[in-house]
Amino acid sequence: MNNIGLVDCDGLPRQQFLQTREMNTSDSNAMKNQRSWRIGIFGTFDVQNYGDLLFPIIAELELSQRLGNIELVPFSYHAKSSQDWPYGVESLADLPRMASGLDAILIGGGFIVRFDKFIAPGYEPPVAWIQHPTGYWLTPALLGAQHGVPVIWNAPGMHCNDIPSWSHPLLSLALECSTHIAVRDEPSKTALMPFVDPQRVHVMPDTAFSIRRCLKSHSGTDEADAILKYLGLKTPYIVIQATQNLERFTDYVKKFRVELPNLSFLLLRLGPVLCDHESFIDADLPGTFCLGEWPSPMALASLISGSEAVVGHSYHLAITALSCGIPVFSSSDLSQGKFTALSKYSSVHPLPPAGCEDPEWLSQRIGRKEPSQLAIEANDVLENYWDHVADMVRSGKTDSMVVMNAFWMSLPGILERESRQAGATRSESPGELQDFEARLSDSKNLLDAAKTQLIDASERSLELEKRLLEMQESISWRMTAPLRSAWRWVQGLSI
Missing domain, CATH: 3.40.50.2000 (Glycogen Phosphorylase B;)
Structure with a gap:
């Protein structure tokens, strides 16, 4: 009797299959320990700004002490070479082909969670299909979630401006699929709390507090x-x-x-x-x-x-x-x-x-002087934070792909609802409103003129109708009726 139920799809007996899978998993972990961890960090690391350039340096120092051999890959709009820059930077235009090879993603830090367009003079994406400025913080988080890569918000700051309605589903999705969410101040937490379970948003010191x-x-x-x-x-x-x-x-x-x-x-x-x-x-x-x-x-x-x-x-x-x-x-x-x-x-x-x-x-x-107690406590918090980040990297892939797949299935419905709501509640700009009001005023003037012409025509029609009745009731009209009938007969017209 063949124990069909104990044979797996590749034809191996069940126990042998499990042993083989365990060996493969062990080998995979061994290979992971031998090769470097590849961690992407996202922000504005392609500009001459002291604070922004610190984050990859700090992250690499902290994580290499905990994980050993790591490859930290900074991503920004524009690629940079380590020959003439503090470190190499990959362009976000290359992220779609590189995302699946990352073991973790760090968002920030820095003042990067924002939707306004002016970041620095002339600072824009290298290609038109990258949305500005969410291209260096929001979409990398979504790409990481799509590949099951742990997404860690590395204490970025939220720009205190409006969060546009079009971004709400995407921001909620990115936060929901993130492994850890840390921001660097209370205003940033307040801004993000409506889009995820508030208990998941943690306030911690900016990672630069470990600079000493x-x-x-x-x-x-x-x-x-x-x-x-x-x-x-x-x-x-x-x-x-x-x-x-x-x-x-x-x-x-x-x-x-x-x-x-x-x-x-x-x-x-x-x-x-x-x-x-x-x-x-x-x-x-x-x-x-x-x-x-x-x-x-x-x-x-x-x-x-x-x-x-x-x-x-x-x-x-x-x-x-x-x-x-x-x-x-x-x-x-x-x-x-x-x-x-x-x-x-x-x-x-x-x-x-x-x-x-x-x-x-x-x-x-x-x-x-010696650093204050508050600064020492901030450094202690960051020590624990980097320990936690290292643990999250070691944990490997997440189940965020399931959530992402569900989102893609729901996306047409989201777009359809947004389109209906936009059509129902569309708000015009001041210039559009002025143009609309001018056209409405012209239409009202034309309508008023048409009404006046209609009243005049109606009055003339009533006057003609009155005169016609008076003429039809006159003696001369009745006396000449036979002549008019004879004339129509001559013309081939019926009465």
């Missing part, structure tokens, strides 16, 4: 030392972001320069892509140094970590300083958006008050 630990294992310190030696900068210095709206600080320094004789000022372009330039800083500010070329992001981090204070509006300038126990003088409003995450740090100060007459105002606030 990363500096210890990176060569950026050597580059920074070479820069300081080249500049001849030996005295204690304050880092000033080369940007606008810092006049209150520079005016104060010029006024009380004699009270700060042993202090220099290092001007740094933290965001050249956002138009940082030394020309924004008062040229008469004494004791200033500036760099001829833009250094690597970790060299910038090291230069910041060696200062006595920092001045500017850059979010990651502030985070780097706080992580290293350095006071911050910020021109930003800490009650708005991403900066709310910095408001709890007592070493973040506003710029000197306009017209400040206290010569000790600055000297009482500057100077490196």
Whole structure:
């Protein structure tokens, strides 16, 4: 008797099949341990902006310590070569063919969860079929889910603008299929909570809060030392972001320069892509140094970590300083958006008050110290976070493909409903409304004129009808009736 039920589709007996599958799985895991983990990270890593360029460096350092041999692949709009960039960057135009080969996807960090079009001057996708700006954060999350790749939101920030209705199904799907969702501030969590179970959205520190630990294992310190030696900068210095709206600080320094004789000022372009330039800083500010070329992001981090204070509006300038126990003088409003995450740090100060007459105002606030307890706690949170990320990478593929397949089946119905709703509730732009109102006014004028003409025609018709009746009732009309009948007969017409 053949035990057909104990034979699998490839003809092997059941027990032998299970043993073979177990061996194959074991071999697969062994191969996984031998080869590098391939992890994609998505954001704006193709622009000269200090904070954005930190995220791949930090992720690679943290994950290599936990996973061993990894290949971190940064994706942005435009490809970059490591020969003339801090690291290689893959173009998002190549993601469709590369997505299935990734073992995990990190979304962000940075200020990237947004729908407005202006990210930086001239910053656009390399090809028209990539939607801007969701092409570097939303669609990669969807592609990862389609392939069952763990999608991890690496504490990005949400741009505080409207989330358009067309994106709601896609945003909900991306969040639902994600393995872990972390954002870096409460406003970002509030914005995303309507689209997924709120308990799944976690607020944690920006990953740059671990920069002090990363500096210890990176060569950026050597580059920074070479820069300081080249500049001849030996005295204690304050880092000033080369940007606008810092006049209150520079005016104060010029006024009380004699009270700060042993202090220099290092001007740094933290965001050249956002138009940082030394020309924004008062040229008469004494004791200033500036760099001829833009250094690597970790060299910038090291230069910041060696200062006595920092001045500017850059979010990651502030985070780097706080992580290293350095006071911050910020021109930003800490009650708005991403900066709310910095408001709890007592070493973040506003710029000197306009017209400040206290010569000790600055000297009482500057100077490196040990990082605050809050900064230490932020670093501890990130230690646990990266442990968790490593575990998620090791866990392998997810079941998100099932959810994605269900979505594709429901997509025609979603589009149909959206089309009906759009037709029913379509709202015109101000220009369209003005044009519509003008055409409506013209139509009303034409209608009024037509009504007037109709009334006039009706009145004339009634008058003619009255005259005809009067004529038909007259004696002459009745007397000439036989003649009219004879005439019609002659013409071949019937009465």
